[in-house]
Amino acid sequence: MDKETLLNHELVPKHEILSEKDAKKILEKYGITKKELPKIKTNDPVIKAIDAEEGDVIEITRDSPTAGKTKYYRVVIPA
Amino acid sequence: MIEKEIGEISFRLMDPETVREMSAIRVVVPDIYDDAGYPIEGGLMDLKMGVVNPGLRCKTCGGRKDTCPGHFGHIELVRPVIHVGFGRKIYDLLRTTCSECGKITLTEEKVKEIEKEPEKGIYQFRKIRNKAKKREKCPHCEAEQKKIEFIKPTSYRENGQRLRPNEIRERLERIPEEHLEPLNISKENKPEWMILTVLPVPPATTRPSITLESGDRSEDDLTHKLIDLLRINQRLADNLSAGAPQPIIEDLWDLLQYHVTTFMNNSTTGIPAAKHRSGKSLQTLFERIKGKEGRIKGNLTGKRVNFSGRSVISPDPSISIGEVGMPLEMAEELTVPMKVTKKNIEKAKEYIENEEHPKANYVKRPTGEKIKITEFNKEELIEELEPGYTVERQLKDGDPVIFNRQPSLHRQSMMAHRAKIMPGKTIRINDGIAIPYNADFDGDEMNVHIPQTTEAQVEADNLLRVSENLLSPKDGEILAGHQDYVTGLAVMTTKGTKFTKKETLRLLKKAGINKLPGDKDKKEYTGREIISELIPNSIDMEGKSNLSEEKVKIEDGQIKTGTLDENTFGPGGKLTREIADEEGVEEARRFIDRIGRVTVEALMMKGHTITMKDYELDEKINKERKKIIKKKEDEAKKDIKAYKEGRLEPYPGKTEKETLEAKVREKMSEINSELKDLVYRSFDPKNPGVIMTKSGARGDWKNLVQMSSALGQAAVEGKRLEKGYKGRILPHQKRETLSPQDRGFIPNSFLEGLTPIQLFQNAMDGRDSEIDKGLNTRDSGYLYKRAANALIDLKVEQDKTVRSASNQIIQFNYGEDKIHPQNTRGEVGIDIKKIKNKVLKEKK
Ligand SMILES: [Mg+2]
Numbered sequence: 001m002d003k004e005t006l007l008n009h010e011l012v013p014k015h016e017i018l019s020e021k022d023a024k025k026i027l028e029k030y031g032i033t034k035k036e037l038p039k040i041k042t043n044d045p046v047i048k049a050i051d052a053e054e055g056d057v058i059e060i061t062r063d064s065p066t067a068g069k070t071k072y073y074r075v076v077i078p079a
Numbered sequence: 080m081i082e083k084e085i086g087e088i089s090f091r092l093m094d095p096e097t098v099r100e101m102s103a104i105r106v107v108v109p110d111i112y113d114d115a116g117y118p119i120e121g122g123l124m125d126l127k128m129g130v131v132n133p134g135l136r137c138k139t140c141g142g143r144k145d146t147c148p149g150h151f152g153h154i155e156l157v158r159p160v161i162h163v164g165f166g167r168k169i170y171d172l173l174r175t176t177c178s179e180c181g182k183i184t185l186t187e188e189k190v191k192e193i194e195k196e197p198e199k200g201i202y203q204f205r206k207i208r209n210k211a212k213k214r215e216k217c218p219h220c221e222a223e224q225k226k227i228e229f230i231k232p233t234s235y236r237e238n239g240q241r242l243r244p245n246e247i248r249e250r251l252e253r254i255p256e257e258h259l260e261p262l263n264i265s266k267e268n269k270p271e272w273m274i275l276t277v278l279p280v281p282p283a284t285t286r287p288s289i290t291l292e293s294g295d296r297s298e299d300d301l302t303h304k305l306i307d308l309l310r311i312n313q314r315l316a317d318n319l320s321a322g323a324p325q326p327i328i329e330d331l332w333d334l335l336q337y338h339v340t341t342f343m344n345n346s347t348t349g350i351p352a353a354k355h356r357s358g359k360s361l362q363t364l365f366e367r368i369k370g371k372e373g374r375i376k377g378n379l380t381g382k383r384v385n386f387s388g389r390s391v392i393s394p395d396p397s398i399s400i401g402e403v404g405m406p407l408e409m410a411e412e413l414t415v416p417m418k419v420t421k422k423n424i425e426k427a428k429e430y431i432e433n434e435e436h437p438k439a440n441y442v443k444r445p446t447g448e449k450i451k452i453t454e455f456n457k458e459e460l461i462e463e464l465e466p467g468y469t470v471e472r473q474l475k476d477g478d479p480v481i482f483n484r485q486p487s488l489h490r491q492s493m494m495a496h497r498a499k500i501m502p503g504k505t506i507r508i509n510d511g512i513a514i515p516y517n518a519d520f521d522g523d524e525m526n527v528h529i530p531q532t533t534e535a536q537v538e539a540d541n542l543l544r545v546s547e548n549l550l551s552p553k554d555g556e557i558l559a560g561h562q563d564y565v566t567g568l569a570v571m572t573t574k575g576t577k578f579t580k581k582e583t584l585r586l587l588k589k590a591g592i593n594k595l596p597g598d599k600d601k602k603e604y605t606g607r608e609i610i611s612e613l614i615p616n617s618i619d620m621e622g623k624s625n626l627s628e629e630k631v632k633i634e635d636g637q638i639k640t641g642t643l644d645e646n647t648f649g650p651g652g653k654l655t656r657e658i659a660d661e662e663g664v665e666e667a668r669r670f671i672d673r674i675g676r677v678t679v680e681a682l683m684m685k686g687h688t689i690t691m692k693d694y695e696l697d698e699k700i701n702k703e704r705k706k707i708i709k710k711k712e713d714e715a716k717k718d719i720k721a722y723k724e725g726r727l728e729p730y731p732g733k734t735e736k737e738t739l740e741a742k743v744r745e746k747m748s749e750i751n752s753e754l755k756d757l758v759y760r761s762f763d764p765k766n767p768g769v770i771m772t773k774s775g776a777r778g779d780w781k782n783l784v785q786m787s788s789a790l791g792q793a794a795v796e797g798k799r800l801e802k803g804y805k806g807r808i809l810p811h812q813k814r815e816t817l818s819p820q821d822r823g824f825i826p827n828s829f830l831e832g833l834t835p836i837q838l839f840q841n842a843m844d845g846r847d848s849e850i851d852k853g854l855n856t857r858d859s860g861y862l863y864k865r866a867a868n869a870l871i872d873l874k875v876e877q878d879k880t881v882r883s884a885s886n887q888i889i890q891f892n893y894g895e896d897k898i899h900p901q902n903t904r905g906e907v908g909i910d911i912k913k914i915k916n917k918v919l920k921e922k923k
Pocket residue numbers: 518519520521522523
């Protein structure tokens with residue numbers, strides 16, 4: 001599947017790479033290090049499509065049946 | 080607290096050198112004590128392996144009975160033996176590697192190729208093994224590969240020739256290190272360590288001997304086993320040095336293998352278990368760990384506890400759902416510690432003084448010494464008592480206790496109740512709280528636990544209290560109240576139910592109300608008026624009713640219209656929920672208590688019972704019933720005829736037979752629903768059975784139909800009956816008729832009685848559903864357990880993140896909306912409209 005189709009697929013929520021600064025903010029907000037974040041592997045199709053690298057923090061914006069929209073964060077780890 | 084994080088735990092084979100290094104002594108003497116009862120040097124209880132007898136000192140660490148942790152010893156095996164745990168792995172290695180050069184019998188290219196494939200670890204090894212075992216020639220040294228056979232658990236043959244452990248060991252030694260990874264063996268292991276040359280002897284502390292009352296000493300099973308093992312080892316050594324003939328050596332060797340095997344695992348399949356003289360199997364290493372009574376499930380995951388009790392439960396509607404009736408005998412045994420202070424010292428002395436129930440059982444000195452209070456030391460102890468002491472007093476009314484019924488499937492399986500001491504031997508509970516425990520009174524037993532610290536008492540009382548658990552954490556629905564209470568409510572609030580002044584007073588007295596409803600003195604009061612007295616004035620609501628045409632309407636706590644039933648009260652009841660919302664859970668609990676007492680009293684006044692006659696159909700209705708059954712049966716017969724003549728149009732994707740079955744089953748279930756309508760239409764709404772069914776107190780329309788009209792279709796495995804004899808269910812039937820009645824449709828009612836054939840058909844259905852129930856509870860129970868274990872350490876933190884025990888974030892916002900479902904109202908979630916109306920009303 002090509003990049004565009006993949007990222008625009010209705011079952012694929014929005015994935016964004018957070019800037020170093022924003023990532024730090026998130027970690028500070030929850031009082032954690034990257035180790036405590038949920039993970040996503042470098043070989044994940046979305047990660048490849050958005051050109052994220054190991055150590056990047058990804059912000060995922062999903063539709064939620066209870067909250068409308070919800071944010072989720074994952075750190076990219078080697079496959 | 081020092082926190083340390085375990086990075087990893089790795090398991091590996093233990094090499095013989097490590098065994099010798101960690102050993103405190105080489106054990107050689109197959110005996111334990113000398114004639115003087117002193118441990119023999121070099122024997123199995125040698126003091127170098129630790130002490131189990133008081134008074135002696137450990138020769139390794141110098142510690143005594145309770146300070147020496149115990150130390151391993153070792154036995155040098157005269158001949159190597161197979162480790163049972165690795166029988167299969169050794170077999171695999173022998174088949175996969177060359178008997179001459181030890182390399183994998185595949186070319187290096189082939190191995191590389193397999194390594195590139197996605198399967199790793201054991202799966203990769205299996206692939207390699209499956210290819211290699213077929214090779215008849217080694218591609219590296221051209222040696223011919225013979226067929227290896229594995230005779231479980233520890234023997235191997237090559238072309239019918241016995242392969243001895245020493246020979247196997249030599250072969251495993253030849254496997255080159257770089258071939259270990261594709262064989263799924265990690266670098267720190269050497270495959271030859273799977274063959275034992277030296278055996279660790281567990282410390283004496285892990286197999287302590289016990290002194291019986293008679294003064295005789297009884298040894299642990301492991302020690303017994305080790306004695307046998309040592310004896311054979313010694314005999315084998317003697318025979319070897321004496322140059323005994325080969326067959327004798329072989330036999331002894333096999334015997335040594337047997338002892339080493341059973342020392343580790345005495346439930347190995349394929350060999351007889353080692354037994355005591357009494358015939359009981361020995362408990363060796365494997366049996367100590369495995370299973371329900373084993374170390375893991377029996378001692379680590381689950382333990383026996385003190386300060387707990389268990390008894391049969393029985394119902395008592397006069398106590399609160401927040402209370403539990405504790406048998407006096409139990410209360411006299413269970414104690415609550417009471418720290419003596421300046422403030423309570425007089426009270427404590429009183430407890431010690433008391434001759435009867437709430438008295439003190441023990442006094443604990445600040446030194447930790449515990450003294451049982453007797454008639455004789457009583458005065459002394461009172462004299463001695465001062466702040467700092469602890470008095471263990473008996474359980475008394477009002478103490479919080481944790482009450483539990485297994486299986487503890489959800490939070491509400493363990494709730495805190497207030498103790499109420501009662502005569503009798505059973506634990507009493509209000510049956511209004513039986514539902515969350517899934518308890519009934521057909522012999523169910525339940526457990527109580529007495530919290531032992533102030534913190535535990537407060538915590539139990541605040542978090543586990545029944546009223547705190549009235550709302551289901553799943554969806555905020557009410558969990559308590561049922562059956563008789565619902566029936567009673569339905570009877571009382573039916574339009575036209577009246578009570579005399581005297582009766583009204585008696586009913587209200589049960590709820591602790593001493594005055595009549597309303598201002599005026601009336602001759603008669605309706606049930607609705609009486610129940611309205613129990614509903615807080617803040618309640619305004621509208622709701623469904625199964626029993627009355629009108630909706631249930633409550634204004635300012637007064638029932639205006641409608642008959643109350645399961646929709647308003649009991650599990651999922653909206654009225655109770657409303658009270659919990661408006662007045663708090665404690666008030667809701669009180670409401671359930673009072674409704675329980677009043678309705679039960681009302682039922683006793685009015686009387687509520689069923690009889691056979693209630694389920695008789697009058698002539699006209701009976702005719703109608705027969706017509707319904709006949710009509711549908713005829714329709715089904717038509718389909719059967721069509722099928723037999725090959726005229727039946729099959730449903731898409733179904734065979735003709737399947738189509739016929741589906742059609743007939745459809746007809747039969749139509750009979751059920753038509754009979755249901757008939758029953759509901761013809762029965763008097765005041766029929767007690769109908770009241771119970773419609774109000775949702777107990778039973779459903781199926782029970783009514785089966786008693787009065789027809790049992791309906793008997794089914795096994797979801798299909799019409801088909802098993803039994805060839806082409807028929809019972810030998811009394813014609814073959815291949817396929818007719819509704821021959822295949823389990825029962826047009827008779829329980830009231831009419833069944834024919835012998837019908838009885839068997841019903842029994843088939845009954846047995847099938849009983850089996851089904853058993854399987855389903857087992858499967859779903861296991862599934863639940865796995866889900867619960869996976870989620871057990873997850874916790875919602877203060878910042879509303881969900882985190883695991885190792886602080887891993889699982890969810891950033893609990894449930895994505897940060898709302899506890901207990902605080903929601905079903906599908907509405909949070910009812911903003913209601914909150915708005917309430918606020919506006921308050922403003923006015
Ligand atoms: Mg039961």
